[in-house]
Amino acid sequence: MAIVWSSEQIVALAPDAGSVKNGKALATASKWQNLGGTERVLWGECQGSGKNPYQAQIDLSEPAFKCSCPSRKFPCKHGLGLFLLHTSHTNLFTQAAPPTWVQDRIDKRSQTAQKKEEKQKAPVDEVAQAKRQQKRSDKVGAGIADLDLWLQDLMSAGLAEAQAQSYSFWDGMAARLVDAQAPGLARRVRQLAGVANSGAADWASQLLIDLSQIHLIIQGYQRQESLSPELAAEIRTQIGWTTSQDDLLGLLQREEITSHQDDWLVMGKSLSLDPTSNLQTQRIWLRGQNSDRDALILNFAVRNQPLDVSWLPGSLVPAGAIFFPSSYPLRAIAIERQDARQPATIAGDATIELAIDRYRQGLIQNPWLEAFPLFMQDVIPSYYDGNWSIVDRDNNYLPLQITDLVGWQILASSGGHPLTLMGEWNGHKLRPLGIWHDRNFWQANTGEVW
Template sequence: MSANWTSEQILALSPDASSTKNGKALANPGKWSSLGHNEQALWGECLGSGKNPYRTQIDLTEPAFKCSCPSRKFPCKHGLGLFLLFANDISKFSGNVPPEWVISWLDSRKERKAKQTEKVKKEVDPATRAKRAQKRLDKVTAGMQDLELWLRDLIRQGLATVQGESYSFWDGTAARLVDAQAPGVARLVRQMGSIPFSGEGWQERLLAQLGKVYLLIEGFKNLDKLSPEVQADIRTQIGWTQTKEELSKKQGLKDSWLILGQNVEEEDRLRAQRIWLWGKQTQQTALILNFAHGSQPFDTSLVPGTCIDAELVFFESAYPLRAIVKNRDGIPTPLHKIPGSKTIAEIMQTCAQALARNPWIEQFPVALHDVIPNQKNGIWFVYDAHKHPLPIQPKSRKNWQILALSGGYPLDIFGEWDGEYFLPLSVWTDNMLVSL
């Protein structure tokens, strides 16, 4: 097996079950010719339904894929098959100089990166930027003022009245916030729409969400009195973004970053991918957040269960979590161990300290050592050595798999904590990270 990749890591890149099945079938040396590899790439030609074989190539430094087949999936079944064959039997690949079609692709990738770097250096006219910023500030200010009046009316009438309201009650307010160029607050308002129908304790959950929104309003009204880091958090929650171009100009944090897990969520055809990293030397947690519309593919270069040497630049925040990868060196290496705490109490204390600095954190990374999964009264938990429970998110569909992997014995686990439930994303077993 390849020293750097496992079948589980490769199949985690698959866009769907069909691609996984077909990719496994193509991990057969009899279906390939001209197999080759070097430190940067691997390539091969696969006989398909057409007259000419499909040319498939993979940039191992990301990884990134390209194939001449007509599939719109990314990576396609040929890319998965070639990668799986490489991981399972590297001896089938000769170490030689890449053919011209591989060299051309690698060169085009270098040129594209160079153009992106050049684009970052170009400055927007300061006067135009200032005028545009003031115009948006005026719209957001008006929108937040209207939101405060709406919020006060809602509280004055009483929370019990909202159960009689349709979803348009929330969606209409959210739409006006979008028009006011405050999409972040609009999302928080839309989330409230389902809370009154979420079962027992909905009043407390709704009040907590209303409190977060009101805190955001008050923070925005007193923005100039707050520290730059807190100002950045408020602006981010409202909907201002720190662009990757701006961040790329800043000095980052260099480290060997362990890729611990990823989660993909979808809302109105907009998919969000969260990838969690941990710095080996700095012990800094990092969140790489990507978005894709519809069937648009995600970046596949950060594979859970691997480690990369990279420079990360963090978004400004009172509790920095989100970051971008500015530079990376070499090819990914295998993960040998995951970090973590041995007690749930320690995790809760760390989370509380983070929320004290940024109360709008919605998902907090949790890595726990030596926990045992089990269920009680139909609810799943993970228990630490002190028998303290952490409830697992009801929407999790991998609980029996986690129990099977543990065999009833303690194991290490990584996931996200949303303040109410823990969502497992990966477990450490048999000296490898298994994505869930």
């Protein structure tokens, strides 16, 4: 079935609650003029504070937004308002050939897509690639050796001494790892400061676990020749030695890896911000309807810069997925994407036990998993003694990481009946991202359920 855009799915594309409010305010016919559309694109002009109206358009195939307003939010309130207006009043949009300003954008996007496809097919300079990798390897190796000595000194002094250290102690080591081009390890070292100074009753045990994981990465890297190629690749990823998309496509061209074609259900999206670098990380979780396999699309952007809104939560997207090398492959890029459509059915794991078993298998192969997708059907939200959880038909439960507002909204949307829920599991609590009830979808990670 072709995708049927609901207001809930459109609102899920908004960058923040303010954009939702302003977009809904613009979803009235009196705000717009020269409305039009085709099967692929919508357009309209919205009068703002300036002399000329803002020109907004939406490519429905992804969707992709474009507006002449100066807003740095993506999509802006005009794009959201235009989309919401079309959903509620399709008859206002005249079916006609796109005006010049819309057609120019369509042509430009087609040219960009063609260039991207040509780049993907271009041969990789393997000699230059090997030189870059060796230079990076030398710097990382020196940084790993420095970290190993630092970690030995830290453990010799004892965890009590670690708790007494200032933030500059941890930041100093992290900065040296950044210089050594090991940003993954630098992030882990910075996180140690928060654990040591958290004041939690179990801070010592948690700090020991985190230090042990760093030690495991160090030992794995120093012995990578004896590891399987998949585990060695995971070790390098944890250090921060990521494989570029071009490198991944090169592996595909040389038939060292394959593309996995499937109909991918967009289970949910989450967004996090690193306050030290102002870097946004967007996680888009997919599940193959034929392979029953999970995939993670990662996108990065500096604060206030646009992120990918083309993956609509709750929709089904036929595409090929190329997985990054890993001991437990999750992260992937998509190729040969087709238009999104409405899924015929929504089905997660039948019980919490089955969902946790997926996580258990993943943890066996990759002990550094920090976020894992759990997708369960027929679970009921529950509130007891100030804590939120979900309960399945076998009376198993998982604690939820949500605010009371979101918890009550989820409970209200379910009416106390079973629903299908997807969330990110960190080994302790589940952060809900996508919720289905009576075939309606809600996105919960923004602090609201619409």
